[in-house]
Amino acid sequence: xxxxxxxxxxxxxxxxxxxxxxxxxxxxxxxxxxxxxxxxxxxxxxxxxxxxxxxxxxxxxxxxxxxxxxxxxxxxxxxxxxxxxxxxxxxxxxxxxxxxxxxxxxxxxxxxxxxxxxxxxxxxxxxxxxxxxxxxxxxxxxxxxxxxxxxxxxxxxxxxxxxxxxxxxxxxxxxxxxxxxxxxxxxxxxxxxxxxxxxxxxxxxxxxxxxxxxxxxxxxxxxxxxxxxxxxxxxxxxxxxxxxxxxxxxxxxxxxxxxxxxxxxxxxxxxxxxxxxxxxxxxxxxxxxxxxxxxxxxxxxxxxxxxxxxxxxxxxxxxxxxxxxxxxxxxxxxxxxxxxxxxxxxxxxxxxxxxxxxxxxxxxxxxxxxxxxxxxxxxxxxxxxxxxxxxxxxxxxxxxxxxxxxxxxxxxxxxxxxxxxxxxxxxxxxxxxxxxxxxxxxxxxxxxxxxxxxxxxxxxxxxxxxxxxxxxxxxxxxxxxxxxxxxxxxxxxxxxxxxxxxxxxxxxxxxxxxxxxxxxxxxxxxxxxxxxxxxxxxxxxxxxxxxxxxxxxxxxxxxxxxxxxxxxxxxxxxxxxxxxxxxxxxxxxxxxxxxxxxxxxxxxxxxxxxxxxxxxxxxxxxxxxxxxxxxxxxxxxxxxxxxxxxxxxxxxxxxxxxxxxxxxxxxxxxxxxxxxxxxxxxxxxxxxxxxxxxxxxxxxxxxxxxxxxxxxxxxxxxxxxxxxxxxxxxxxxxxxxxxxxxxxxxxxxxx
DNA sequence: TACTAAGCTCTTTTT
DNA sequence: GAGCTTAGTA
Numbered sequence: 001x002x003x004x005x006x007x008x009x010x011x012x013x014x015x016x017x018x019x020x021x022x023x024x025x026x027x028x029x030x031x032x033x034x035x036x037x038x039x040x041x042x043x044x045x046x047x048x049x050x051x052x053x054x055x056x057x058x059x060x061x062x063x064x065x066x067x068x069x070x071x072x073x074x075x076x077x078x079x080x081x082x083x084x085x086x087x088x089x090x091x092x093x094x095x096x097x098x099x100x101x102x103x104x105x106x107x108x109x110x111x112x113x114x115x116x117x118x119x120x121x122x123x124x125x126x127x128x129x130x131x132x133x134x135x136x137x138x139x140x141x142x143x144x145x146x147x148x149x150x151x152x153x154x155x156x157x158x159x160x161x162x163x164x165x166x167x168x169x170x171x172x173x174x175x176x177x178x179x180x181x182x183x184x185x186x187x188x189x190x191x192x193x194x195x196x197x198x199x200x201x202x203x204x205x206x207x208x209x210x211x212x213x214x215x216x217x218x219x220x221x222x223x224x225x226x227x228x229x230x231x232x233x234x235x236x237x238x239x240x241x242x243x244x245x246x247x248x249x250x251x252x253x254x255x256x257x258x259x260x261x262x263x264x265x266x267x268x269x270x271x272x273x274x275x276x277x278x279x280x281x282x283x284x285x286x287x288x289x290x291x292x293x294x295x296x297x298x299x300x301x302x303x304x305x306x307x308x309x310x311x312x313x314x315x316x317x318x319x320x321x322x323x324x325x326x327x328x329x330x331x332x333x334x335x336x337x338x339x340x341x342x343x344x345x346x347x348x349x350x351x352x353x354x355x356x357x358x359x360x361x362x363x364x365x366x367x368x369x370x371x372x373x374x375x376x377x378x379x380x381x382x383x384x385x386x387x388x389x390x391x392x393x394x395x396x397x398x399x400x401x402x403x404x405x406x407x408x409x410x411x412x413x414x415x416x417x418x419x420x421x422x423x424x425x426x427x428x429x430x431x432x433x434x435x436x437x438x439x440x441x442x443x444x445x446x447x448x449x450x451x452x453x454x455x456x457x458x459x460x461x462x463x464x465x466x467x468x469x470x471x472x473x474x475x476x477x478x479x480x481x482x483x484x485x486x487x488x489x490x491x492x493x494x495x496x497x498x499x500x501x502x503x504x505x506x507x508x509x510x511x512x513x514x515x516x517x518x519x520x521x522x523x524x525x526x527x528x529x530x531x532x533x534x535x536x537x538x539x540x541x542x543x544x545x546x547x548x549x550x551x552x553x554x555x556x557x558x559x560x561x562x563x564x565x566x567x568x569x570x571x572x573x574x575x576x577x578x579x580x581x582x583x584x585x586x587x588x589x590x591x592x593x594x595x596x597x598x599x600x601x602x603x604x605x606x607x608x609x610x611x612x613x614x615x616x617x618x619x620x621x622x623x624x625x626x627x628x629x630x631x632x633x634x635x636x637x638x639x640x641x642x643x644x645x646x647x648x649x650x651x652x653x654x655x656x657x658x659x660x661x662x663x664x665x666x667x668x669x670x671x672x673x674x675x676x677x678x679x680x681x682x683x684x685x686x687x688x689x690x691x692x693x694x695x696x697x698x699x700x701x702x703x704x705x706x707x708x709x710x711x712x713x714x715x716x717x718x719x720x721x722x723x724x725x726x727x728x729x730x731x732x733x734x735x736x737x738x739x740x741x742x743x744x745x746x747x748x749x750x751x
Numbered sequence: 752t753a754c755t756a757a758g759c760t761c762t763t764t765t766t
Numbered sequence: 767g768a769g770c771t772t773a774g775t776a
Contacts, residue, residue, distance in 0.1 A: 060766085088766050113765085137761095193766050260764060361763055363767080383765080424752045458752090544766070564764045586763055602764080625762065625767070 004039065004074055008032075015281045016040045019047070019220070022241075022275035023248040024268070028312040029297070029608035030288025030570070033250055037224060038067050040248065041082065042074040044220055051081040055218040057237070059225040061086055061545065063568055067224075083218070087233050088193060089544045091200040095191070096540070098203055098210050107536040109190040109401055110543040114389065115410045116140050116181075116192045122409075123180045126436070129173055142166075143178050147194035148230045148262035150201060153179040187441070189407040197232045204239045215243040225568070226251030226271075230262030238274065245275070253308045254301050257564060257602050259594075265306065284312050288570055288611055290319020296614070296644035297607040303639055304597045321646045322607075324637065325617035329628070330364070330578075333619045334371035337575050340615060341558060342375055344573065352378055356559040356571035358606050360584040364577055365560050372558060382561035388542060392498065392509040393516055397542070399488050400481075403472050404535050406443045416446070416465060419497045423465065427458040468492070481538045482524035485517055563606045574610035576603075579618040580631040603636045 005013055012032055015025045016039045027033035037056070044054060058064040064085045071079040083090060096106045111119065120136040146156055156162060157175040166174040185192060191199060204211040221241050223229065226249035229237075241247040253268055272278055286294050294314045301307070325340070327333035341355050357368050357379075365381050372379045387393060395418050398411040405411075416431075417423040434445045434452055447470075449455055449462035468491065475484055489495045498510040523541065524533045531537050559571065578584055584603070589595035607614055618633050 086766065132760095135761095196766085257764075261766080363762080366767090420753075422752070426752075562764065583763095588763070598764095623767075625760090627767095 004042065008036070008039065009285060011281050011283055012036050012039075015283065016043050018279060018281070019044055020246055022245055022271075022278045024226075024271055024278060024280045025248065025250040025283060026280065026308060026310060027250050027252050027283040028286060028310060029252065029255060029605070030286040030294075030314075031283035031312075032285075032287055033224075033252075033283065034063075034067060034070070034568075036283065037222060037250060038070040038074065040222070041067075041071050041079070045071075045075045045078055049220060051078050052083075053217060053219040054222070055083040055090065055220070055240075056085075056222040057087050057090060057224065058084070059086060059228055060568065061089065063224060064089075086544065087229070088196045091196045091236070092540070092544065094214065095196065095199055095203065098207070101207050101210065102199055102203060103186070104191070105189060105405075107404055107540070109188065109405050109408045109411070109539075110196070111185065111188075111190045111192045111410065112389070112543075113140070113193070114394070115190070118410055118413070119181055119184050119188075120177070122432075123177055123184060127173065127176060127180060129177070134171060134173070134177065139174070139177055139181075142174060143181060144194050145262060146178065147198040148232050150198065150232055150235065152198070152202070153182045184409070187407060188409045189405050190410070194232075197230075197236065201232055201236050201239075204236065211239060215240055219244045219246060221247045223247070223249040224251075227253050227256035227265065227268060228258040228261075228263040229267050231264060231267070232262070234267045234270075245277075247275075253306075254304075254601055255567065255605050257567065257598060257605060259598055268308070282310055284310050286312050286314040286316070286608075288316075289314065289608060290316050290612060292319040292321055292644050293607060293610050293614055296322055296640050297604050299641040299644065300600060300607065300636065300639055301604045304600055306594070306597055320613050322640065322644055323613075323615045323646045324579075325615060326633075327617060327619045328621065330367040330619050330622045331370070333577060333617050334367035334369075335374075336371075337368060337577065337615075337617060338371035338375045338377060340575075341372075341377060341573075350572065352556045352558045354572040355575070356561070356566065356569070356573070356609065357575045357577060358561060358563045358566050358609065359577045360563060360586065360602075361578075362562055368560055368577065377558055378556065379558040379560055380555070382559065383565045387512070387516075388545060390509075390512060392494075392512055396485075396489065396494060396513060396516060397539075399472070399492065399494075400485065400535060400539060402469065403476055403484070403488070404539055407441055409442050412442050412446070415492075416462075419493045421465060422461045423458060427455060427462065430454055430458075431462070476535060480524045480533045481535045482517075482521045482533075484535060485520045489513065489517060563602050566609050567605055570609055570611055572610070572612045573615070574606070574613070575615045575617065576606045577617050578622070579616045579634040579637055580622070581634050583622070583631070584634055584636070600636070600639075 005016065008016060009032075012035070015023070015036045019040070025033075025036065027036065041054060041056065045051060056064070056067065058067065068079055068082065068084055071082070083093075085093075092110065095102070095104070096108070099106045099108060117136040117140055120139050121131060124131050124134055124136070124139075146152075146162065151159060151162070153175070156178050163172075163175060166172060185195070204214075218240055221237060223237060228251075237247065249271065251268065253265060256263060256265060259265075272280075289297075291314055294312060294316075298312060325333070325336050327336050337357060341352075344350055344355075345352070359365065359368075362383060369379065369381065388397070395414055398408075398414040401408050402411040402415060413428065416428060431442060431445045431449075434454060435442045438445075445452065446462055447466050449459045449466060452459065455462060471491070472484070472488055475487060479487070495510070495513060498506060498513055501507070501509070520538065523538055526533075559569075563576070582590075585596055585599035589599045616637065618637070619631055621628050622631050623629075
């Protein structure tokens with residue numbers, strides 16, 4: 001037997017060496033799934049299988065990269081030739097090769113969710129539909145769902161089930177919108193995320209020669225996180241595996257958390273009926289977590305009805321019990337978590353990167369970030385507003401996108417008046433109108449702006465813009481992507497206007513652009529792969545990148561992310577914040593069992609990320625849309641068997657000098673006071689004490705409330721700390737930084 | 752046409 | 767709170 005197989009337990013070894021025929025591996029949390037997958041590929045390579053014949057589909061780029069690195073360690077550099085990546089990136093690669101069959105060019109643009117929504121808005125405008133009734137995000141959801149179920153725009157209009165649903169929900173024009181959306185994307189030479197899957201399916205259905213080519217290429221197919229694949233993905237994989245039937249899927253039904261994206265447990269069930277000769281292997285030993293964590297998470301997941309039976313166990317030591325923190329509000333929660341990290345880091349000699357803070361929604365990161373920053377604990381937020389989604393980055397990338405593809409209307413709309421060059425909304429509307437009237441691309445109108453009298457005086461500005469773009473197009477072929485980018489940043493004036501903006505946000509935007517330019521430079525100078533350093537290749541590289549993919553694990557930072565993005569990761573100490581009813585489980589999941597069970601699986605995923613210690617926290621009140629709302633502890637806290645939880649629950653006391661709560665009635669002169677503070681020049685004293693502005697009718701100050709007068713400069717700020725009953729008031733938060741006074745206002749409606 | 756202040760609306764998770 | 771739209775002003 002190969003030496004490296006000795007590292008495996010019995011079922012793991014079987015999963016690695018059963019190379020031929022369909023195989024399903026049910027891999028419990030922490031059961032060494034990644035190890036099995038990497039060893040399996042290494043084993044195939046050692047058996048003499050050509051890496052060109054192996055495809056491994058993962059859920060995230062990070063998982064793919066990690067696996068590639070680990071295989072290289074076992075099997076050497078041969079692993080570089082493997083096709084390994086996310087469904088989206090692998091299929092994008094295939095689609096670029098076969099693009100002409102579908103009427104696209106090989107450098108089609110990939111629209112992200114924001115672009116897609118913007119296309120939908122444009123469609124609604126054209127069809128004269130109300131975007132209050134046809135909400136873009138909802139429309140996109142419907143289209144996405146249709147695509148994931150292999151329903152094209154043409155089929156959608158024919159499908160009685162969906163059209164009946166649309167009519168009953170007051171959206172009879174849905175199928176028209178879908179068709180128009182498709183047409184617009186196609187004319188723009190663009191595909192959205194779901195197209196990358198659907199169009200691959202269409203390619204394989206309509207072009208048997210293409211299917212044949214890839215069927216024979218991919219003799220061995222591996223699918224990671226199988227529980228999170230949707231119908232479309234399954235159908236593509238099924239087609240690919242039809243010849244050799246060497247298909248291995250790895251998943252865990254207990255960790256299925258993407259049904260909102262079309263993932264379906266049916267894929268696990270139908271897999272068995274699809275492949276009668278299927279072999280199923282269960283990996284049930286957990287190598288990651290302490291006994292206490294394994295048992296506690298088991299006590300949660302066993303409450304779900306829908307699951308494949310398995311018994312997860314571990315030989316690890318018993319470990320510490322789960323701790324529960326109770327905080328009075330979200331800021332206190334953040335502070336408490338930060339304090340706990342600070343103390344544990346000292347007492348247990350841990351590093352920052354031993355800690356992760358997980359939460360249900362991205363919005364929750366704010367309070368943790370503020371608290372960590374105040375305590376000088378370095379951290380990194382994954383997901384949320386990713387680098388590539390920032391306005392200034394997207395604006396700049398849009399220039400590059402447009403230089404690469406002049407049909408990309410979304411890119412054109414972003415850059416035509418940014419930085420401002422006197423082409424306002426009216427002019428843009430006229431250009432769109434003209435492009436509709438003459439049925440020509442927007443760019444053609446822009447290019448020939450001087451021939452359209454409708455554009456009036458603005459036409460010379462449009463012509464100038466077109467000239468500038470044309471000068472970029474000329475440069476494109478002569479220079480590498482970095483030289484081109486640097487030139488674009490300079491000539492458009494983008495760098496200049498950001499440099500001149502000396503506000504905090506402006507400086508940060510400037511830095512972001514500079515750092516983007518640096519990363520483009522890195523791309524252009526990278527000689528570890530043979531890829532040409534063209535603009536097209538750069539855009540392809542970044543189109544499917546997400547923040548989570550950025551490899552910064554070598555930095556010693558606390559990780560903050562949603563539970564969804566934590567899937568597949570592990571940390572010695574895991575904090576899970578906001579364990580509150582209506583937040584986790586999410587309010588939207590409460591009405592039906594299936595959704596609630598998915599939330600429970602999400603909680604299970606959160607707990608099983610931890611190796612050593614889990615600390616849960618919840619707040620008794622939390623800001624929601626600028627309003628402080630009371631919160632109840634989550635049902636999940638009660639669902640954990642008591643024996644796995646520490647008895648003494650912590651209680652945090654309000655003693656924060658930085659948060660001030662100042663009441664006011666709504667239309668008082670407080671607004672004037674507020675404005676006078678906000679517009680206060682650096683060295684001018686604050687106005688007089690604000691106690692005058694506390695309404696007299698607030699008499700129900702509870703014992704939780706304290707009034708305090710604090711000197712600031714030559715003035716005084718009055719703080720009312722704590723919360724009273726049913727006070728209609730505004731909250732004044734202040735934060736004394738080095739020089740400036742940052743003040744935020746929000747309303748308390750109900751306490 | 753550009754900028755601003757005020758007002759309204761939405762609140763899950765991601766490739 | 768954030769993001770977006772509207773109304774009013776320069």
